[in-house]
Amino acid sequence: MPNQARPGTGEQAKQLALGQLRQAILRGDMAPAQRLVENELAEQFGVTRASIRAALIDLEAQGLVERIRNRGSRVRVVTVEEAVAITECRLVLEGLCAAKAAAAVDDGQVARLQDLGTAMRKAVAAGEPLTYSDLNHELHTRIREFSGQRTAVELLERLNAQLVRHRFQLALRPGRPQQSLNEHLAMIEAIGARDPQAAEEAVRAHLTSVIEALRD
Amino acid sequence: MPNQARPGTGEQAKQLALGQLRQAILRGDMAPAQRLVENELAEQFGVTRASIRAALIDLEAQGLVERIRNRGSRVRVVTVEEAVAITECRLVLEGLCAAKAAAAVDDGQVARLQDLGTAMRKAVAAGEPLTYSDLNHELHTRIREFSGQRTAVELLERLNAQLVRHRFQLALRPGRPQQSLNEHLAMIEAIGARDPQAAEEAVRAHLTSVIEALRD
DNA sequence: CCGGACGAAATTGTCAACAATTTTGTTGGC
DNA sequence: GCCAACAAAATTGTTGACAATTTCGTCCGG
Incomplete structure (x- = not known):
């Protein structure tokens, strides 16, 4: 419950996670085809898994990550x-x-x-x-x-x-x-x-x- | 794109909800600008709110519903x-x-x-x-x-x-x-x-x- | 030495309860 | 009678725990 990133103010957790993750991918911080484990991301960004999950669904729709049922997400590689x-x-x-x-x-x-x-x-x-x-x-x-x-x-x-x-x-x-x-x-x-x-x-x-x- | 509209078989809850909701909107069962309350949808489709929520996020990305922070979702009206x-x-x-x-x-x-x-x-x-x-x-x-x-x-x-x-x-x-x-x-x-x-x-x-x- | 079955670990999918936010109805003051 | 502050209801956002699924290592039989 110690929410490191200001719990009350402005952005909601999902939007925050979405923004951070998106930037990280676009900036190239995430290697291509890198696995994106929800738990790791949740801890890394200081939000809960549900928020990360919602962000990943969004990013999938934007074509930035690939998600396979019960198999996880990875940053999409564009051939x-x-x-x-x-x-x-x-x-x-x-x-x-x-x-x-x-x-x-x-x-x-x-x-x-x-x-x-x-x-x-x-x-x-x-x-x-x-x-x-x-x-x-x-x-x-x-x-x-x-x-x-x-x-x-x-x-x-x-x-x-x-x-x-x-x-x-x-x-x-x-x-x-x-x-x-x-x-x-x-x-x-x-x-x-x-x-x-x-x-x-x-x-x-x-x-x-x-x-x-x-x-x- | 992972959605060919087969809402019967062993789909997972979110996919099922997504398919049903999508069909309902496309079929016109939902009036334009109708409010989509997560609880109601969850009961209507026999899945939990989390699945409905995930489906709504998907549908928002597809441009079929509109979601406003803390205000809920509605089927998008296309002028x-x-x-x-x-x-x-x-x-x-x-x-x-x-x-x-x-x-x-x-x-x-x-x-x-x-x-x-x-x-x-x-x-x-x-x-x-x-x-x-x-x-x-x-x-x-x-x-x-x-x-x-x-x-x-x-x-x-x-x-x-x-x-x-x-x-x-x-x-x-x-x-x-x-x-x-x-x-x-x-x-x-x-x-x-x-x-x-x-x-x-x-x-x-x-x-x-x-x-x-x-x-x- | 190899292949398949089995089981444990890792990871995602789902659930129900809790907290925060917005909306709505009401009350009191002017 | 009208407006603002306030309180209550409805709804979404968040959390942690639990279940289902897949993956990978291991063991047994051939």
Whole structure:
């Protein structure tokens, strides 16, 4: 009963466990395919097994862990093939978002995207792949946000969470940022021009290139 | 996805509760926005609250129920706007599946689709909108299946589950089957011709028409 | 030496009681 | 008569113990 993590305040146990576990997986603290024993996790996070269990069910639905009846949970390993299939889904969904965004953005939002574009240029010129990767992620997030497509955004966040490991791998590949940069700038330009079809095409071209890069 | 709807056999309590509750919601037995009290459900299905609770968490992740902290669960109501947004996601994802299917089907699968096409023709001619609706659903399912895109299929099943109510409403609209039929036949033809781009275009045209029909 | 049956350990699934929270109905003051 | 504080009821969140299932090591027979 000594609840180490503030018993009364704010977050409830399940949400807390969910957040911590999710972060741990996304951060890579948990090795791929690592077994997730409910008792261990419960002790580690200072919550009870029921909370961990609820969190695991949630994470299974998000595709981050795999659960087998009476056999336990493990962090899901995303093969390259799966990563490609996931990115194909991203391709069409982000294409949709880009088209909708191009039709809906206001001037301030366009300026925001262009700022991101110059920042990305700088990051590539300075040879900082990690900064570039972050900006990359933020650009995609902003476009989704500006599209106002709540359903699509939800699906995409689910999909993206499954790709963290692959994203890292991709970002550190030499020469990759240069190619990626041009594609991103094209996306920004198309949206800035309020051209839905061009925006969708640009996103598709970009993610097609990502798929090719993934296949090595 | 571990849920094919067999609520009879030696399933475990949570899976049983999940199946029954899911069916009840999809079947429309639960009124929209109806409150789902854990105790009542537990008694109704003859399982304990813990199982119901686990099932509810699952259903929340599937987008079928809404849960608010300390306030309980309710069957989620999908507004027309949301239905449109969901169908827009279906549009791009099913387009992807159709393109992949067109590139991957074998002769037997094509024959299967064409059989469905003639059955649909017959159902429309006979004025049986319910039969037609079922065939419609099966056609979409088969195309997804033949595409081999596991990730996309998973997303689409999630999305479709949220639309049951609207699908019913749409199927019974006079004149709708006729228009829908032609679009479906075009999809079948494009896939039979192994033309990915035409298949994607046909699916997009069909679902665009569905979106327009939804907006009344 | 190998294969299958048996049993113990580990792990998840289920249960009923308890605590915390929100909602609702009521009472008192203005 | 209306609003706020308060108390009671309903409902969800949490806890620890118990049951069912699977896994793994061991032993026996061939």
